[in-house]
Amino acid sequence: MKHISHYIGLLVLTAILLIGSVLFSTLYLNLVNQRTDEVILGLLNRGNTHRDVLEESFNKETIEHVSLMESASEFIVVITDEKGTILNASNRLTEEMRKELTHTEMKNQRKDMVLQTPTEQGDFLMTDSPIEISGVHQGHVFMFAPEALIQQVVKPLRQQFIQVGVIAVFLSLVTVAICTRLISRPLIKMERATAKLRDGHLEVDLPINRSDELGALARSITQLANDLDYVNRERTEFLAHISHELRTPLTYVKGYADILSRPNLPESEKTMYLSIIKEESDHLSQLIEQLMFLARSDENEFVVKRLPLALDQVILSIAEKTRPAIEEKGLQFVVSGHPVLVTGDEIRLGQVILNLLDNARKYTETGEIKVRYGTNDIGPYFTIRDTGIGIAEEALPHVKKRLYRSEPSRSRSHGGSGLGLTIATAIVQAHDALLDIKSEPNAGTIVTVQWKG
Amino acid sequence: MGRILIVDDEQRMLQLMKLYLTPHGHTCHLVDSAEKALELVRTVPIDLALLDVMMPEMDGWILCQKIRQSADFPIIMLTARNQKDDILRGHEVGADDYVAKPIHEGELLARIELLIGRVKNESETFQGLYYDPASYQCTFDQKKNC
Incomplete structure (x- = not known):
């Protein structure tokens, strides 16, 4: 079997057929019994009617009259006296009938009764209606009917049942087939989609609009494919x-080194080119270091220490280090707050603060940079607010992405690598804190790092 | 030799290109944005352009396309990625060649001279009438005519 639907279908079909056949046969037997009872009751009533007639006048003419009446029917009537001697029979009796007759006679039955006896010539039914005139047992009226009579009644019933049964089986087959298709079709589609995924085709379209588990599975697969696609594209872009x-x-290092090797360069130019080479190689090594850091954070290999830490002290010491560079640009630099304790890694948090202050300095030409720290309703926090060029609204969701720059190649002229915020975010997250950026173009940027209680 | 337009948003790169090219007799027009480049193309005759791909506001691809609408001088793209996508894209926007960073001085010069040389060979002179296919300009006895 190739499809799971076949198993399901077979299982459901077997169950339906089992239950169906049990119900069906019970119903059939009930109906057959009911019909048989009707026939037997009819036979007994007939015998009883004869008996009633004979009880009124138990003489030869009446007996012959009764016998004559039945001779044309499919029944046989036998009238005996109280000892069982046959007085009259409407038809010739078979040996089995005679045997049965004497057998019943011996019991000296006084009640109406029904017998159903199998014989070699076929089953027959027998009823016994004893004749009693003024309390004295006078004889019996026996009625015989061939079993075929019952068959005649039951036969159309059986045919009807077979017809209905065949239709029912066919209908359940069709229903099961449709149901299993409904189950298996989306499964097959999903199997194909995942096979495509495996082969690297990440554009998966699963048009399965269902509210059940299969629909949920299809949506999950689509989501997974989209995520993979996103990660893939992100990686390529990265x-x-x-x-x-x-x-x-690298171009600069190589290029200016080429130029330096030219003869007869004035000393001043040589110094300039050398300083460019130094700057650019510093930039390169910084970039590589940051990349290594990010790789480690992707592998969850970098751990932050969790020691009690005076956040205010960390901020103040970093702020003092960056103050000269900020004030050199003619910017106001204000640091204020209240002592605040967090658990964390002094070196990593210092890295974050340094990076954020660097960004603020790079992107602010006039105005001020304000640092505030302390504890608010949620927990410990610090904010760095600048009056710089800000970040465009459409760029804001992306700035934490690695190497994202709100304008291509802008940060290079400001000396950034495009990885700083990504790293800062990773470190802050490792501290179970949140890094939030609010910005308005040409008005300034506010970066908040917030701990929870 | 050639009048070369160099477009890059980084001053350091412009200076480096100039240092590469001037000793070989090329005249360099250094421009640090796509807008200024388009303006310059309208007023100054150019033999070849070196365009950086990664630039703010308007990138090198778009600039290349815009230059192609009005001029036919050879264009070399300076790209940091030598991936097939970039090469194909370069052909789509009408670039003639590309040089990947880090730039090799000898390779850059060879490509420039090859492209300038080819175009120069296509230019024709007929009884004092000179046709320059790079700028679609005809000059008669060194005077602009049509």
Whole structure:
């Protein structure tokens, strides 16, 4: 068997047929019994009517009259006296009938009764209606009917049942087939989709609009494919960016080294080119270091220490280090807050603060940079607010992505690598805190790092 | 030799290109944005352009397309990625060649001279009438005519 639907179908069909046949045969037997009872009752009533007639006048003419009446019917009437001697019979009796007659006679029955006896010539039915005149047992009226009579009644019933049965089996087959198809079709589709996924075709379209588990599965598969596709594209894009980020400084290092090897360069130019080479190689090594850090954070290999830490002290010491560079640009630098304790890694958090302050300095030309720290309703926090160029609204959701720059190649002129915020975010998340960025173009940016209680 | 337009948003790259090319007799027009490049193309005759792909506002691909609407001088793309997609895209927008970073000085010069040389050979002179296919300009006895 190739499809799971076949198993399901077979199982359901077997169950339906089992239950169906039990119900069907019970109903059939009931109906057959009912019909048989009707026939037997009819026979007994007939005998009783004869008996009633004979009880009124038990003489030869009446006996012959009764016998004559039955001679044309399919029944046989036998009238005996109280000792069992046959007075008259409407038809010739078979040996079995005679035997049965004497056998019943011996019991000296006084009640109406029914017998059903199998014989070699075929089953027959027998009824016994004893004749009693003023309390004295006078004889019997026996009625015989061939079993074939019952067969005649039951036969059309049986035919009807066979017809209905065949239709029922056919209908259940069709229903089961449709149901299993309904189950298996989406399964087959999903199997094909996942096979495509495995082969690297990430554009999966599963048009299965169902509200059951199969629909949910289809949606999950589609979601998975989209996620994979996204990750894949993200990776390609990331590699392309990395390539650009690495090749550009490399071009400078190589290029200015080429120029330096030319003869007769003035000393001033040599110094300039050398400093460019130094700057660019520093930039390269910083970039590689950050990439390694990110790779480790992707592998969850970087751990942050969880030690009690005076956040205010960390902020103040980093702020003092960056103050000269900020004030050199003519910017106001204000740091204020209340002492605040967190659990965390001093070096990593220092890295985050340094990176955020660097960003603020790079992207702010006039105005001020304000750092605030302390504890608010939610927990410990610090914010860095600048009056810089800000981030465009459409770029804001992406700035935490690695190598994303709100304008291509902008950050290079500001000396950034495009990885700083990604790393900062990773570190902050490792501290179970959140890094939030709010910004308005040409008004400034507010970065908040917030711990929970 | 050639009048070369160099477009890159980074001053450092423009200077490097200039340092590469001037010793070989090329005249360099350094421009740090696509807008300025388009303006320059309208006013100054150019033999070849070097366009950086990664630029803010308008990237090198779009700039290449826009230049192609009005001019036919050879264009070399400076790209940081030498992937097939980029090469194909370069052909789509009408670039003639591309050089991948980090740039090899000898390779860059060879490609420039090859492209300028080919175009120069296509230009024709007939009884003092000179046709320059790079700028679609005809000059008669060194005076612009049509």
